[in-house]
Amino acid sequence: MELAFTKCHGSGNDFALVDARDPTLAAIDWAPVARLVCDRAGPVGADGILLLTAGDDDHAFGMRVINADGSEPESCLNGLRCIGRAGLDALVLDSARVKLKTSTAQVARQPELAPGVVTIQTIAGPASADPADVGLHVDAAVIDAAIPGLPNPRAFTALAMPNPHLITFVDKIDVAELTALGEWCEGRPALLADRANVSFCETRPDGLFVHTFERGVGLTNACGTAMGGATHAAGLTGRVPFGQEITVHNPGGRVRIMASGPGGGDRVTIAGNATFEYDAVVEIDTDKIGPLRITRDRGGEVAAWASVTR
Numbered sequence: 001m002e003l004a005f006t007k008c009h010g011s012g013n014d015f016a017l018v019d020a021r022d023p024t025l026a027a028i029d030w031a032p033v034a035r036l037v038c039d040r041a042g043p044v045g046a047d048g049i050l051l052l053t054a055g056d057d058d059h060a061f062g063m064r065v066i067n068a069d070g071s072e073p074e075s076c077l078n079g080l081r082c083i084g085r086a087g088l089d090a091l092v093l094d095s096a097r098v099k100l101k102t103s104t105a106q107v108a109r110q111p112e113l114a115p116g117v118v119t120i121q122t123i124a125g126p127a128s129a130d131p132a133d134v135g136l137h138v139d140a141a142v143i144d145a146a147i148p149g150l151p152n153p154r155a156f157t158a159l160a161m162p163n164p165h166l167i168t169f170v171d172k173i174d175v176a177e178l179t180a181l182g183e184w185c186e187g188r189p190a191l192l193a194d195r196a197n198v199s200f201c202e203t204r205p206d207g208l209f210v211h212t213f214e215r216g217v218g219l220t221n222a223c224g225t226a227m228g229g230a231t232h233a234a235g236l237t238g239r240v241p242f243g244q245e246i247t248v249h250n251p252g253g254r255v256r257i258m259a260s261g262p263g264g265g266d267r268v269t270i271a272g273n274a275t276f277e278y279d280a281v282v283e284i285d286t287d288k289i290g291p292l293r294i295t296r297d298r299g300g301e302v303a304a305w306a307s308v309t310r
């Protein structure tokens with residue numbers, strides 16, 4: 001098939017976004033396509049595929065995400081900004097309810113965070129520390145505590161956003177340590193029914209810095225559900241008050257986040273870039289991907305994002 005997509009990113013977390021509102025596209029087995037498209041040695045390279053899907057009576061449109069390894073997670077909040085932009089543009093809306101795999105989120109246009117940087121706000125959740133929601137085989141919620149059976153003694157907070165996250169606050173992020181733990185979780189240990197995204201976070205004067213090893217992907221420039229989870233975890237552990245908007249820095253950029261806490265239904269509100277880099281087509285043939293043909297260059301947006309101070 002000839003696959004038409006928009007290459008996009010939120011904080012450097014990059015995706016091939018496909019308008020799959022047509023039911024014939026929605027029915028495709030996207031796992032092998034994601035593995036071909038996301039391969040960094042191939043013509044595209046991405047952290048995942050985003051599918052803009054048709055809405056229903058309660059939602060203007062929907063989002064599916066396929067990780068680079070072909071697995072389909074419950075959510076992706078950097079991706080939701082890009083899907084939000086695509087859906088709002090397609091339906092000529094300023095805000096919308098969006099259907100995710102197991103939850104509902106809201107998206108809305110925001111003033112540009114810098115000239116030429118399209119900016120979208122997402123509201124998602126609820127964040128849950130219930131171990132059953134996280135797929136963590138322990139007896140009670142884990143909030144800033146060591147997890148028996150985990151090969152890392154740090155104090156973690158385990159959250160479902162609703163995808164599974166293990167979050168720890170450290171003085172200085174050790175990427176080798178983060179990678180080792182992320183890879184251990186990828187091994188489908190009995191402790192974690194659904195694997196987990198792992199994040200190491202540093203506190204900063206204006207907020208947090210979060211680096212994530214993503215389930216089904218590996219180390220990424222940013223992970224929206226992880227940054228939202230880290231802000232919620234910062235509230236649960238008294239590091240940042242619930243209801244306060246902070247800047248969350250990441251290796252790919254920064255976003256603004258507010259975690260409501262229980263009083264606001266444990267939702268996270270994130271505002272950040274939804275940058276479209278180019279539109280293109282590629283031919284996909286079972287286990288082969290053809291050369292990339294760019295149909296629209298969006299270099300102006302790439303440059304606008306590059307000029308944003310980190």
Ligand SMILES: N[C@@H](CCC[C@H](N)C(=O)O)C(=O)O
Pocket residue numbers: 013065067073074075076077078079163164197214215216217222223224225226
């Ligand atoms: N990058 C995403 C999260 C994508 C899903 C994740 N890899 C998982 O498997 O849960 C984000 O921005 O939230």
